[in-house]
Amino acid sequence: DTAVSQTPKxxxxxxGNDKSIKCEQNLGHDTMYWYKQDSKKFLKIxxxxxxxxxxxxxxxxxxxxxxxxxxxxxxxxxxxxxxGDSAVYFCAxxxxxPPVTQYFGPGTRLLVL
Amino acid sequence: KQEVTQIPAALSVPEGExxxxxxxxxxxxxxxxxWFRQDPGKGLxxxxxxxxxxxxxxxxxxxxxxxxxxxxxxxxxxASQPGDSATYLCAVRLISGGYNKLIFGAGTRLAVHx
Numbered sequence: 623d624t625a626v627s628q629t630p631k632x633x634x635x636x637x638g639n640d641k642s643i644k645c646e647q648n649l650g651h652d653t654m655y656w657y658k659q660d661s662k663k664f665l666k667i668x669x670x671x672x673x674x675x676x677x678x679x680x681x682x683x684x685x686x687x688x689x690x691x692x693x694x695x696x697x698x699x700x701x702x703x704x705x706g707d708s709a710v711y712f713c714a715x716x717x718x719x720p721p722v723t724q725y726f727g728p729g730t731r732l733l734v735l
Numbered sequence: 736k737q738e739v740t741q742i743p744a745a746l747s748v749p750e751g752e753x754x755x756x757x758x759x760x761x762x763x764x765x766x767x768x769x770w771f772r773q774d775p776g777k778g779l780x781x782x783x784x785x786x787x788x789x790x791x792x793x794x795x796x797x798x799x800x801x802x803x804x805x806x807x808x809x810x811x812x813x814a815s816q817p818g819d820s821a822t823y824l825c826a827v828r829l830i831s832g833g834y835n836k837l838i839f840g841a842g843t844r845l846a847v848h849x
Contacts, residue, residue, distance in 0.1 A: 655836075664839070664841050667838075712779070718835070726779040729777070731776075
């Protein structure tokens, strides 16, 4: 069984479009995260949700809006896509207390043309 | 602001060599430190996690050390194999406002050739 899954795996779209990436975890964790890995392979946290509540929101443009319908799901919606949004987006989950390892999804490769 | 640096950025070695990958961080107030492996086109796999009170952790051919006061960690890979080829990421876990987040280094891209 896949612990953390993301869909789609690849996403190619035009500038200005709106797109969503979905993430689901079946580990029973209470915290989920979105990370962005840019072309230089630097992985940076974007958002963190604990029990459906936003707890970390790094300096991310407000075109990015995470939504957590329940503890097992954290979706990322991106409005008005820009060229610079092209990256790999990783979802992860963990148990918050005590903080232990995070489990990562396979990534969604987004290319904005 | 916490910054994590990994040296070298890339490494190419023949099979069988023992390797040392380096990670340094600027703020010693970390909760723990974790080493991950990332294969091309794949997600991250956790290799070793060292709590701030620990000095090292071992798993098979991998050994990770932590010197929190000097802001350094090393990942030692013994008897490297072609299957070890991947990007190795170091990440420190900070506790902020009661919640934790990982700060990653840029990684070391390792190529082990037969």
